[in-house]
Amino acid sequence: MKVYFIPGLGAKSRCFKFIELPEGYEKINIEWHLPEKNDSLISYSSKMAECIDQSEPFILVGYSFGGVIVQEMNKFLNPEKTILIASMKDVTQIPRLFKILKKIKFAKWFPIKFFTNKKIVSYAFIRSLYFSILPSKRQKRNQFKLDELMVQLDSEYFRWSIDQIINWQPEQELVGIYQIHGTKDIIFPFKKIHESYSNKVNKSLEIIEDASHLLVLESSKKVNNALKKIILDH
8 A cells, every 4th residue: 555755844755764664555755846826725735646546545644744734635535544743633733833923924924035945044943843942962963864854945935834834724633544743842742732632532642752853763663663553553
């Protein structure tokens, strides 16, 4: 069975280079492309989904902002399962920071021209999405990994992406959706993710202890085990 992977904002699919699937499953990466001027999130997701073979069963996996995209794809596709890695799936999981940025209409007024990775400020900003302000020794050892994964961001793509992610409102919880999340994630705080499952009998959350938002690289073995469990056992 084919398993389609979509990376996070500003990242290449190389972020999945350590991800391995169980025997019989094929990993296929979908790269980001520039949105057109009037693209909505659903129209953009539809274009990204053009490479998905719907003639046979498949699974969707989205990392960070890629998790939002695969949920949008569920509006017009029928995957066997949808797996979110370090992402959000309902209103209770939306970070407080996103709500603040939405309220002040951050993506509309901020000078996005400074946010291409040709600029020092952009480099620092993208790093902040994946590493804490005061990184641990382990993160310092692994920061080179982020450098090789960053894409050359178009300023309008960045503005569009930020606007979409902070304004995204899930319509309803999807069937067959699973999450893999690290307890040290600072972008989508684990506390909010975990609390959203407190009243649910069937918990579809795989917890990666001490893992940051960059868990696909830093904790890939644990992520692989979680993927295997979701794909084979659920």
